[in-house]
Amino acid sequence: GGSAALAAVYGVYHNNADHSSVTINSNSISLIRSTGISDFACIRTNITGSGTVVINNNNLNLQAISGCSGVFYCIEQEGSSNSVTISNNIFNNLNSLFTSGGGFAIYNANLSTTCNIFNNNIQTTLTKGTSSNTGVRFYYDNAGVSGGVTNFYGNNFSNIGGTGITPVIGVEMISTANDQVNIYNNQCNGLNAGNLNGAFAQLINIQSQGTVSIYNNTFLNVSSYGSIDGVIVTGGLGSVFNISGNDFSSLSSSGSTSSVTGLNLGGASDFGTYNISNNKIYNLTAPSLTTTGFITAVNCGNSSTQFQATINAWNNIIGGLYAPVGSVDMQVRGFYFNSSYSNLYFNTVYLNASSNAATFGSTCVFSNWTNDLLMKNNIFINLSTPGSTSGRSTSLRVGNTTYAFWETGSNNNIYYVGTPSARINIFYDGVNADQTMAAFQGHVTPRESQSISIMPVFLSTISSSPSFLKLDPTANCTLRGKAVVINGYSNDYDGDLRSNFYPTHGADELISTDPGQWTGIVSTDWHNGNNWCGLTVPTSTINVTVPSSAINQPVITLSATAKDVSILSGATLSMTAGSFNVYGNITRTGNYNQTGGTLRFSGNNAQTVSGSLNVTSFEMNNSGGTTLLNGDLTASGTGTFTNGALTTGGSTVEDAERTNS
Numbered sequence: 001g002g003s004a005a006l007a008a009v010y011g012v013y014h015n016n017a018d019h020s021s022v023t024i025n026s027n028s029i030s031l032i033r034s035t036g037i038s039d040f041a042c043i044r045t046n047i048t049g050s051g052t053v054v055i056n057n058n059n060l061n062l063q064a065i066s067g068c069s070g071v072f073y074c075i076e077q078e079g080s081s082n083s084v085t086i087s088n089n090i091f092n093n094l095n096s097l098f099t100s101g102g103g104f105a106i107y108n109a110n111l112s113t114t115c116n117i118f119n120n121n122i123q124t125t126l127t128k129g130t131s132s133n134t135g136v137r138f139y140y141d142n143a144g145v146s147g148g149v150t151n152f153y154g155n156n157f158s159n160i161g162g163t164g165i166t167p168v169i170g171v172e173m174i175s176t177a178n179d180q181v182n183i184y185n186n187q188c189n190g191l192n193a194g195n196l197n198g199a200f201a202q203l204i205n206i207q208s209q210g211t212v213s214i215y216n217n218t219f220l221n222v223s224s225y226g227s228i229d230g231v232i233v234t235g236g237l238g239s240v241f242n243i244s245g246n247d248f249s250s251l252s253s254s255g256s257t258s259s260v261t262g263l264n265l266g267g268a269s270d271f272g273t274y275n276i277s278n279n280k281i282y283n284l285t286a287p288s289l290t291t292t293g294f295i296t297a298v299n300c301g302n303s304s305t306q307f308q309a310t311i312n313a314w315n316n317i318i319g320g321l322y323a324p325v326g327s328v329d330m331q332v333r334g335f336y337f338n339s340s341y342s343n344l345y346f347n348t349v350y351l352n353a354s355s356n357a358a359t360f361g362s363t364c365v366f367s368n369w370t371n372d373l374l375m376k377n378n379i380f381i382n383l384s385t386p387g388s389t390s391g392r393s394t395s396l397r398v399g400n401t402t403y404a405f406w407e408t409g410s411n412n413n414i415y416y417v418g419t420p421s422a423r424i425n426i427f428y429d430g431v432n433a434d435q436t437m438a439a440f441q442g443h444v445t446p447r448e449s450q451s452i453s454i455m456p457v458f459l460s461t462i463s464s465s466p467s468f469l470k471l472d473p474t475a476n477c478t479l480r481g482k483a484v485v486i487n488g489y490s491n492d493y494d495g496d497l498r499s500n501f502y503p504t505h506g507a508d509e510l511i512s513t514d515p516g517q518w519t520g521i522v523s524t525d526w527h528n529g530n531n532w533c534g535l536t537v538p539t540s541t542i543n544v545t546v547p548s549s550a551i552n553q554p555v556i557t558l559s560a561t562a563k564d565v566s567i568l569s570g571a572t573l574s575m576t577a578g579s580f581n582v583y584g585n586i587t588r589t590g591n592y593n594q595t596g597g598t599l600r601f602s603g604n605n606a607q608t609v610s611g612s613l614n615v616t617s618f619e620m621n622n623s624g625g626t627t628l629l630n631g632d633l634t635a636s637g638t639g640t641f642t643n644g645a646l647t648t649g650g651s652t653v654e655d656a657e658r659t660n661s
Contacts, residue, residue, distance in 0.1 A: 008039045008041070009031065010040075010042070010044045011029040011042040011043060011060075012029065012042070012044070013044045014044070015044075015045070015046040021047075021052040022052075022053055023055075024043055024045070024056075024058065026057045027059070028058070029042045029060050030061035031063070032063045032064075033064050039070045039073070040062070041062075041073035041074070041075070041076045042073070043055060043060070045078070045110075046078040046079045048079045048080050048081065049082075050082045052082055052085070053077065053083070053110065055075055056088050059092065060075070060089060060091050061091075062074050062094050063093065063094070063095045072094075072102075072103045073106075073107045074089075074091055074094060075104075075106045076104070077106075077107065077109060077110040079111070080111035080112065082113055083116075084115045087118045088120065089121075091105050091120070091123065091124075093125065094124075094125065095125070095127050103135075103136040104136070105122065105126055105137070105138045105139065106120065106139045108140065108142075109141075109142055111143045111145050112143070112145070112148065113145055113149070114149050115141070115143075115148070115151070116151045117150070117153075117155065118151065119153075122157055124159065125159045125160070126157075126160045127160070127162065135169060136160060136162050136169075137170070137172055138157035138169075138171060139170070140169075140173075141172070141173040141174070142173075142174045143175075144173070144181075146177040146178045146210075149179070149181075150180070150181045152171065152181070153184045156187050157170050158187065158189040159189075159190045160188075160191050160192070161192040163194050164194045164196045164199070165196045166194040167193050167198075167200045167202075167224075167226070168191055168192065168202075169201070169202045170191055170202065170203045170219075171183065171204045171206075172202070173205070173206050173208065175210070176207075177208075177210065178210040179211075180212075181206065181208060181212040183206075183213070183215075184213070184214070184215045185217065186217045186218075188217075188220070189218075190221050191221070191222045191223075192222070193223070193226065194226075197226065197255065198226060199225050200226040200258075201223065201227075201228045202229045203222060203229070203230050203231060204217075204230070204231045204232070205229070206231075206241075207235075208234075209235065209236045209237075209239050211239070211240045211241075212233065212235075213243075214231060214233075214241070214242070214243045214246065215243070215244040216244075216245040217245075219247065219249070220247070221250045224255070224258070225253065225255045226255055227253065227255075227258045227260070228260045230248040230251060230263060230264075230281070231243060231248075231263050232261075232264040233263075233274075235273075235274075236270065239271075240272065241275065242277075243274070243276050243279065244276075244279065245278045245279065246280075247280045248262045248263075248280070248282070248284075249280075249282055249283050249464075251284050251285070252283075252286065253289065253293070254287065254288055255288060255289070255293070256289060256290050257293050258289065258293045259289075259293040259294045260286050260293075261284075261294075261295075261296045261297075262284060262296070262318075263279070266309045266340070273309065273312070274300070274311050274312070276298060276313040277312075277313070277316065279316045280316075280468075281297040281298070281316065281317070281318050282317070282318070282463040282464075282468065283320040283464065284321045285321075285322045285324075286322075286323050287322075287325070290327050290357070293323075293331075294328070294330075294331055294332070294333060295321045295322065295331065295333070296321075296332075297321060297333070297334050297335065298313065298318070298335045299333075300340045308340070309341070310340065310341040310343075311341065312343045314344070315345075315346050315491075315492060315493045316347045316507060317347075317493060318334045318348065318349045319349065319350040319352075319461070319463050320468075321333075321334070321353060324353075325355055325356055325357060326355045326360045328360070328361070328391075329359060329360070329361030329392060330362065330391075331361060332353045332361075332362035332384065333362070333364075333366055334363070334364040334365060335347075335365045336366050343372075343374045343375075344365070344373075344375040344376070345489055346377045346486075346489060346505070346507055347378045347379070347506065347507060348378070348379045348381075348505075348507040349379065349381065350469055351382045351384050352383045353385075358391075359389060359390045360386060360387040361386050361394075361423075362392075362393050363382065363394040363396070363397045364381070364382050364396065365380060366396075366397045366398070367398050367406075372405060372406075373398075373407060374410055376409070376483075377483040377486065377503065378414070379413075379414045379505045379507075380415050380416070381416045381455065381456075382416075382417050382418075383417070386424060393423070393424045393425070394417065394424075394425045394426070394427065395416065395417055395425075395426050395427065396415060396426070396428075397427070397428045399429075399430070400430065406444070410447045411447065411448055411449060411451060412482060413505070414456065414482075414505050414506070415437070415440070418455075420435035421435065426453060429443075437451065437452065450484075454478065456471060456476055456506070457475035457476050469506070469508065471504065471508045471510045473511055473513040474513050476504065476510050477510075477514060477519055478519075478549065479504045480504065480519045480521050480533055481502050482504075482505065483505045485499075485500065485501065485502075485503060492508055492509035493508055497509070501535075510533075514545075515542055516533070516534065516538045516544040517532070517533040517545045517547070518533075518544065518545065518546045518554050519532060519550055520553060520554065522552075523552055524553060525555065525557070526556045526557070526560055527556075537560075538562045538563075539561055539562075540562070540563060540581070540602075540603070543563050543566070544562040544563070544564065546565075546566070546568060546572075547568050548569065550571070553572045553573070554573055555575070556575040556576070557577050557578060559578045560580050560581070561582075561583070562580075562581075562583070562584070564586075564587070565586045567591065567611075568589060572590060572592075572593055573592050573593070574592075574593040575593070575595070575596065576596045576597065578598075580597065580598070581600045581602045583603035583607070584603075585607050585609070585610070586608075586610065588609075588610065588611030588612070588613065588631075592611075592614070594615045594616050595616060598615075599613070600618070601618070601619070601622045602621050603622050604623050606622075606624040606625050606626075607625075608628075609627070609631070610629045611630065612631030613632075613633050614634045614636075615636070616635065617636075618635055618639050618655075619640040620642060620643070620645075621644065622643065623644045625645045625646070626644065626647070628648050631651060632652040633651065633654075636655075639655035
């Protein structure tokens with residue numbers, strides 16, 4: 001660089017339409033500029049024609065010291081070549097003190113058919129040290145081509161910062177073309193916009209009329225005085241956005257009127273389709289937010305003009321949304337739909353927010369306007385505390401009392417708000433404030449007739465935990481049979497297969513470690529695996545529990561096997577035929593009703609029986625022996641002693657005809 005340069009300054013500049021291709025590889029370029037009013041770049045190309053541009057394995061250092069103005073670029077692309085590849089470049093100490101003009105690590109205005117941007121890395125920082133509303137970006141692309149493809153993957157754009165009113169954007173692509181964009185396997189840890197009103201932060205901002213896929217990215221630690229968006233996307237008629245498998249964590253705004261949004265989808269008159277799946281959105285906060293801003297995990301349309309897009313959301317995990325001094329009702333929202341066609345399946349939303357303001361409120365889901373809303377197999381938990389004088393904590397809110405927009409097929413959801421009250425409601429529509437499922441179902445019938453209000457047992461409700469909102473595999477068997485199969489949705493958030501017959505609610509499918517708990521969700525048939533929490537019939541290594549809460553009580557009609565058997569108070573285990581081979585202990589506080597078949601004490605390990613048993617016949621065939629702890633063993637038929645000792649311990653053993661005694 002030079003002092004007081006009036007012309008643009010470049011480390012490498014290639015501007016020749018006659019060359020079919022250019023490769024800029026393995027260079028180390030360091031530019032420092034103290035004064036000047038023009039643009040500034042380490043590498044710039046302007047290639048037209050059918051050739052290719054390859055820029056890879058370069059180490060770039062760019063600093064603009066106070067007194068400069070213009071735009072600074074590490075890599076700047078212009079022209080219209082056939083393809084562009086920018087890969088494996090390292091950006092070191094990118095710092096601009098320009099008084100005006102933006103800053104870019106990679107700027108792409110090349111109208112190429114194929115563009116591949118991958119494995120580029122900010123090794124230290126990318127910062128704009130002066131306050132300017134022009135902002136700083138890692139990657140900017142305004143050169144979408146109809147039929148073109150852009151792949152942006154494996155990049156690390158961490159440690160980007162601005163001061164004052166400076167906005168900071170990770171990736172911004174602006175296109176009116178029907179193109180294809182794929183953004184995947186990138187990471188960002190540290191995106192920090194300015195600390196004054198006017199600054200904002202956006203991880204990804206895409207405008208496209210084509211197909212955009214954003215998946216398997218990890219984004220965390222984003223801050224700004226102004227608003228924050230994890231992903232903000234806008235499409236048009238025929239556009240498709242697939243946003244899947246992303247992790248958004250620790251997005252925090254320090255402003256008093258600034259919103260924080262995980263996914264901000266669409267705008268006015270947007271007719272695109274948005275497929276939102278398997279994302280984890282958590283720790284969204286605004287510690288100073290008071291009046292006009294909101295904390296929203298998924299926001300779909302926020303204008304007064306109808307938003308006509310279609311939203312399909314499934315297997316998303318949402319929680320940890322906070323506005324501790326918020327003073328607006330519904331200031332914390334899981335899903336917010338303002339006039340869209342919305343389909344929600346297998347999502348888990350868990351809110352537990354509070355505020356010191358008297359007018360604070362929150363909701364898991366809000367749907368406005370008159371377009372379709374269909375919800376199945378979701379978990380909506382809101383344990384938030386509403387304001388002391390107004391505001392509500394709700395699982396579900398809708399914008400009117402006609403419900404014409406609400407699909408009658410909406411059903412099989414979990415709505416839970418803890419202890420309901422006048423302003424802690426399962427459902428609110430501006431008039432009806434329902435505290436019970438019965439009242440809710442009565443208002444919205446025939447919708448939600450099979451929905452329930454129950455608190456699932458999660459492995460963790462701490463949003464930073466890897467087990468956040470995962471179902472406890474040792475519990476939750478009571479959820480079996482309450483959700484339904486939805487064709488095309490066969491995997492959960494982790495990729496685990498859902499049951500083909502009786503899936504569980506929410507993003508995480510229950511893979512039970514208590515497979516021997518009886519649920520009876522199909523019938524009384526012991527021999528039908530779908531009647532068990534583990535969806536398989538117990539074996540000699542499976543402990544069986546029969547609770548009184550089961551829909552149907554079990555009946556053994558063929559040969560059956562179990563390890564320990566616990567018949568809980570109020571429950572009944574019946575046997576009409578076959579043999580029941582028990583290899584462990586029997587504990588009976590409920591009822592054992594045997595009218596046929598044989599109860600067989602089996603195995604090689606000592607076993608105990610607690611509680612009296614009345615049987616038609618039994619067989620002692622356990623070399624380790626069986627002990628009656630309390631209660632009698634009475635057989636109306638035969639007692640057969642094949643192997644092992646039966647210790648009565650003061651209890652009585654009676655049978656009509658003892659064999660091999």
